[in-house]
Amino acid sequence: MGAMRLRRCGTDAVLVEVDSAGEVEAVRAAVQAAALPEVVELVPAARTVLVTARPGGLPAVRRVLAAVRSTDPVDVPTREVEIPAVYDGPDLDLVATTAGLTPDEVVALHTETVYSVAFCGFAPGFAYLTGLPEPLRQPRLDSPRTKVPAGSVGLAGEYTAAYPRSTPGGWRLIGRTDAPLFDPRHDPPALLSPGDRVRFRAVR
Template identity: 70%
Template sequence: MRLLPCGAHALLVELDSAAAVQAVHATLRAAGLPEVLDLVPAARTVLVEVRPGAGLAGVRAVLETLDEREPPALGRDVLLPVVYDGPDLDLVARTAGLSTAEVVELHTGAAYTVAFCGFAPGFGYLTGLPEALRQPRLDSPRERVPAGSVGLAGEYTGAYPRASPGGWRLIGRTAATLFDVDRDPPALLAPGDRVRFQAQSR
């Protein structure tokens, strides 16, 4: 863990893994420090913003007690229904040396955590993808990925909240509304949420 000042009222915590990021984020959220205004997890960092004048001593003290093996369980349980008919399902199966049915079984059998959000409003990067399904992005990204597309890339899986360019391997689609400006909160997924995928027929 590396702690870097980030302006006058923030600290950037650099970490070695997505699991460590989740542990730091969950531990600081659970601590409920009144001076903390915002926590922003990313792939290998957590940005901690505090009230002007509050100082960072409390944040540092909490980080000294961090136990990455047993972080607090925070967030909600979210079930996403998926029709597994994505254009890259066969490619993922061939690359993994599996049948398409085995890909679906592995993807739906795993428990995921929203590590962080980004790329587009409502896009959650989910960790927990089985090792057998971890594959690189497409060599040539698509100019338009339909909203609701469920894909995977590297150690992450996730669903596109709106139509956009993208290079993830698409294995299915969900009808869930992942981002709605008229909903409170607008994003269905938030860091720390626990996610499962459920296979549905067409």
């Protein structure tokens, strides 16, 4: 693992700064696997993990962090979630052309991959999924849409995701799903959580 930087956040939290999504996952998984009673919240992001502890609990957290290595396997139970998707997005042809593939090959690549939820943000239930195949790692649109329909499946940079509700957005849209990505009546309300494994299944 590269240099891990710890920044104190108030009296009972620490922000862990790392250099890659893989290192974020290593930190998140290690803290979760330690099952410290002192930890009350664990919030991964693109290159950081915020760990909030009970009063006096930070020393235990720091001991776990000191032992983290990005190459160490961490045995943390994970859920596997399958998301059905219709691949008829408005940017499917653009993604295919940019990747030098046919639209069917784009769909095959996207559905053959097992993704990992790196973190959630932007909107409730919006999960950033890592593991996107290299040909599908493409930039956002030059001009973002003012309204992306709920359920849209898109990709941008190293991530793929599905929009839980209608919002503006600049991701390249390749499909849509009717999976219940966020429902405040459910517990938990978000379908996906950091660490979950996700597969997309093509449907018609």
